[in-house]
Amino acid sequence: MTKRRLGVATSVILLIALFFYLAGYKLDAVSAARANSFLPMGYYFNNDDSIKTIGGVLYSDDKGRVATVISVLLSDQKISFLEIGPDGNRIRKKAELNTPITFSWDKSFPWNDFNAKALNEDGKVLYEYRYAKSNYIRHEDLKWYPI
Structure with missing residues (x-):
């Protein structure tokens, strides 16, 4: 039984x-x-954006280890390069369409020090990573904006 x-x-x-x-x-x-209701719908899956931040972390632990990582996904063929990082720690990578591009540092710095830019072949800035220019700041407004 x-x-x-x-x-x-x-x-x-x-x-x-x-x-x-x-x-x-x-x-x-x-x-x-x-x-989870605390995540805004469409925040990571806004498919009409030509450039998306698909992940990132600012890491530090009690042993003094630190790291900063950000990953980006591109679908705009006009973008040739990405530059991210504060002065003195800036990284430039060649653009690859529909392939995650990951930047990492063994230092920790806040998102507003990323000074992230997407450039064309001539070095002209096409997009920048920032909040929308408004008086009201929402987390989902931190993204890539065309220049």
């Missing part, structure tokens, strides 16, 4: 899991982000 109950319970669990999977509920990062 115990084996039969175990078999029935297993079947019920599998059917429930199948139902949720077919209904669009999956255990992945995107589903987790959508399930």
Whole structure:
């Protein structure tokens, strides 16, 4: 009798899991982000942006280790280079379309010191990473803006 109950319970669990999977509920990062109301909808998935920040971290620990990392995804063919970092620690990388481009430093500095710019082949700035120019600052407004 115990084996039969175990078999029935297993079947019920599998059917429930199948139902949720077919209904669009999956255990992945995107589903987790959508399930949390504190993340604005469309913040990381604003598909009409030509250049997106897809991740970043300012890291420090109690042992004195520090790091800054930012990753960007491009879809604008006019962009030839990205330059990010404060004066003296600036990194320039060649643009690659639809491929994450990651910048990292063994120093910690705030986002407003990134001075991030996307440039064309002639060195003209096409985009800059900043908040919208307004009196009201929202987290989702920190992104790449065309110049």
